[in-house]
Amino acid sequence: MKLNQISVFLENKPGQLKLACQRLAEANINILTLSLADTKQFGILHIITPEWERAQVVFKQSGFIASVNEVLAVEVADRPGGLVEILEAIEKAGLNVEYMYAFTFGNKGKAALIFRFDNPDAAINGLKASGINIIDKVELFARAEK
């Protein structure tokens, strides 16, 4: 159920984002999706990749600080109101969202959102109770390959 996401600390200076992505490219690691949260002074880069274990090693060797966190890929209907249904389920279950971002893959009718909950296990139960589909990682990566 839970997906491993890599988060990397980036100082807000020119070239840092490019450098991080370059290291992954050199190691032949494919980024499936990413999100960049930023403040005036620093950014946090979130990356989803099947090769997250290798990515973690690459970042560490390159001198970046990277951590791994469990996130959920939640299926959302690709139509108006699709996101609202998810958010209502989250509210009903009393879940706390730290951040979220879209998982882009060209699959008509269904899209995915990556959610970082502060309690992923409670989130799994809560969302399931409202009939929300959580995409398992094997399925997610397979869809992304297409």
Next chain:
Amino acid sequence: MQAELWNDEFGKFHPASAPDYLPVEQLQQVQLQRLKSVVNRAYEKVALFRQRLDERNLKPVDIQSLEDIRRLPFTVKNDLRDTYPFGLFASPMQEIVRLHASSGTTGKPIVVAYTREDLDVWTGVMVRAFAACGMHQGDIVQNSYGYGLFTGGLGAHYGAEAIGATVIPISGGNTDRQIMLMKDFGATVICCTPSYFIHLIERAGELGVNLKELPLRIGIFGAEPWSESMRQYIRDNSNIEPYDIYGLSEITGPGVAMECRCHNGLHIFEDHFYPEIIDPATGDVLPDDTEGELVLTTLSKKAMPIIRYRTRDLTTITRQPCACGRTLCRFLRVGRRSDDMFIIRGINVFPAQVETALLQVEGTLPHYQIILTREKGLDQMEVQVEVTPEVFSDTVGGLENLQQKLETAVEQTLSIRVNVRLVEPHTIQRSEGKAKRVIDQRKL
């Protein structure tokens, strides 16, 4: 009128200034008599000093000449920290009428004490200092040194009051109000840190107040090192003649030494504060006109006599005659320090204090560096802290929280506002020898 008599070229006619002009032999007699007395007192009343003399098989009676002072042990800042709060007092608490304190690196302050006579001596040297720069009865003195545990505010206050001036005890901060009162009250003298005055000049400019139209004519600046170019800047932007005042609370506070109108070194009030210059590595006393560490002995203090205190200030003492006629020796303006302490907005800061704060928050000591800059005349301190895997959070809130905690911890230790900037690992240069903790980009 009294003011005319006092307001001569070099404060020569102020009654309190007489000891500034003692013939050297007479000065030395006074110094020797007071030295014997203070060594006696410290031996009898201060356990640490007695213990150190006993270890050296020395007795107060062995001090027969001024040169014999070299046989006495040094006092260092740690001695004051280790005896916190009252371990170096030579007077019972009933006789102590004032306590002051300054920051210590472990978070505990350095405590100093004064009897009524000690306060009179302190006020006396402040009067001599103020007379040396031409302050007199009738001057309106804006005292922007901080009032409170810091010795600057009250030291300047009592000195200015004693000389008969009109004192505005405004203390520090609230620059707009400072400028308003300066204008409305017609201040003729200002006492504050030099960097604060430069900040005030800039703010006055923004407010459309022309300092050159004000009756301000004397500035008494201290508590931090400042350069000739800062002095010139102050002269160019006001009608002030800027004077350098020196002191440290371990000795008494401000008023240990003061520039005269010649602006060629600061005269030490050595009838009360006996100066020596030593080689900081060996402790050997150096001759005049040689650079070394300034050591001071309080010849007159009752509550807390301090013998051969190592100030960590590097300077040179000269006994060449000064055009003002004072026979008191001069030391050249203090520039470098022999330890890693720095001064920001008039406050002494040791990198060790910052380390304690960082350690408190993180549990281990991260790599850090302190960057000092000056923006619009105000000192800014940024502490760059490398993020470690242990403290990294994948949420912005988590990292901002960390930044906030670090800022709060450092601010509580130092009592000044700082910025903490989280940086990537290896941003801060590692060094083989002593880590370069402080990068001072202020052009002094």
